[in-house]
Amino acid sequence: MRGTVLAGRLVVVLALMFTAGVRAQSLATETVQAGAGANTYSAEGVVEAVRSSVIGAELAGRVTALLVKAGDRVHAGQVLARIDERIANQQALASQSQVAAAQAQLSAAQADFERRQKLYEQKFLSKAALDRAESDYKSAAAQAKAQIAQATAAGVQTGLHILTAPYNGVVAETQIELGDMVMPGKPLLTVYDPSVMRVTVNLPQSQLANLKSAAATVEIPGAKNPTLSIAAGNVIALPTADPVSHMVQVRIALPASTDNPSPGMFARALLPTQGPAATSRITVPAKAVITRSELTAVYVVDGTGHASLRQVRPGRRQGERIEILAGLEAGEKVALDPLAAAKQR
Template sequence: MSSFRFIPLLALALALAGAVAAESAPPPLATAAAEYRVVAREFRLDGVVEALHRSTVSAQTQGQVEELHYDVDDYVEKGALLVRLRDTEHRARVSQATAEVRSATATLERVRDEHERIAGLFAKRSVSESAMDAATAELTAVEAALESATARLEQAEEQLAYTRIRAPYSGLVTHRHISRGEMASPGTPLMSGISLDALRVVVDVPQSLIPAVRAGGQARIQLPDGELIEATRITIFPFADMGSSTFQVRLMLPEGLPGLFPGMFVKTRFVVGERRELLVPQAALVQRSEVTGVYVVDEAGRPSLRQIRVGRQVGDQFVVLAGLDEGEQVAIDPIAASLARKALGDRP
């Protein structure tokens, strides 16, 4: 009787052990297959960031520098007053030209009234034709004198406006070429500046790649923080440099990119064709010191860490150069895969 009682107890113990083992077993791992895809073939080159708007503001009239409102590295809004020249002489010319215009206007009114009076008399045959011609000639001469005086006033006002030099666009001051108290003449450089609102990247591309670059029409720029952005416009110069046999290519950047300044070096990637690459998700990569690997999950669901060699990044995936075959399953959560190996008694 004791042996019969022992068998049910043994079966119950085995069932309980199986249940506990089932409860402690790790859940199935989420995986993704390494697969080949047709991706763009890229050629990488170094480029230099430059400002689209960079210029030197020069004096357009003569005068002594009285005020300098900005210096190097100052940010300037568009239309802000940069330099003010002494305008005493220019104001005097404006006043003189204004007086001449007033005098010519008064003379024109008087001559016009006289012309109308003589024209009325001429219609009644009370004055000779020569008197009428003389009145008309005088009216024409006075009208020309008024036009000349008005032109001198406009010129004087323009020269007065030139004593206030304003910023043509918003940006940073890079050089100050003059100091307070110096005499400025037409053409004298005053300040140089650049705009950070519109930037582009200049790249020297070998002539062997130009046909592929023209055909592809796509390029990306890698920012200092690693982000990749598409160039909004590609401009290829129609001639090559005689010394290096390279073509200059300009890549226009989107507006408002932080952390970029003229003169910085950046990486560029030009699309020059297509090819098949073996890809795995970026989330599946494991970095152990200088070794890159993935957890490969076999048919039984057991993960094992395998070292691989990766290439460039394509979106949220990486190109596998060695270490994996097409169709192999990799865990997309390396931490969960490491815990599963510990639960199974393996080293992580």
């Protein structure tokens, strides 16, 4: 009886081994190998506007006109919004009235001083009385200057209620709506210049010494020109590093164009380095990679022929192969036919 049981178990084990062997043989795979890539370092970053301005309120008031919206192209000096200026206008009128009153007092003080000066010359007035008249005249002159300066400031404030574009650009965002109450310092609109853009990436300080002056390649998926070759003079590494991450910011200026990508878009920079290869790249056939919504994955086949789905982070595509930045290690096997691998799971 015991021999019969052992024989049965042996048959089951052999059957499982045979089945696994058949599955492994029927599923086409490729062993992942780490190959030395070109002397480049791949860094991910974002597109930024070199010239971007946040336009804020300098005076309190209610928004009476909002003439632009996000995405509108504007030219330098174009009116973007208006803030209620009635209070400022009244203050300007009050200041002008005070200037008129101060000038009248100045005229009276000047006439009195000149009259007393003549009396003093004729010996009909004391020196102390003349000094008081002169003091009153100078005081009135100073008061008139102060009122004129205050009126000028009030006139400038009336112009601050009109918000204009500082340069030709695009409205990136509007943080206000018609009728909102704004206070000094509150951001109201954001404008950027689309003709001057750059890509900013972070480079480890260990790779900074290997960075050499040469043309770089920038990849911006979704842009009209997804791949750009950048001259060496447009690649600048900042002289300071982040004290926490120890990363150095590298700025890559994009060619001047009105069709440049939008700020905030994802970008990848391939920076040439000198010395040893910056990375050992892992690539897999493009047909082995599947994409579902935001998921990018491959089927990894183990020693028994069992295929399991694993998420990976893809890099750039090189012909019929795709670089894998994370998720796979050298020596693992990937299924070349994801559909067939899915059926054998």
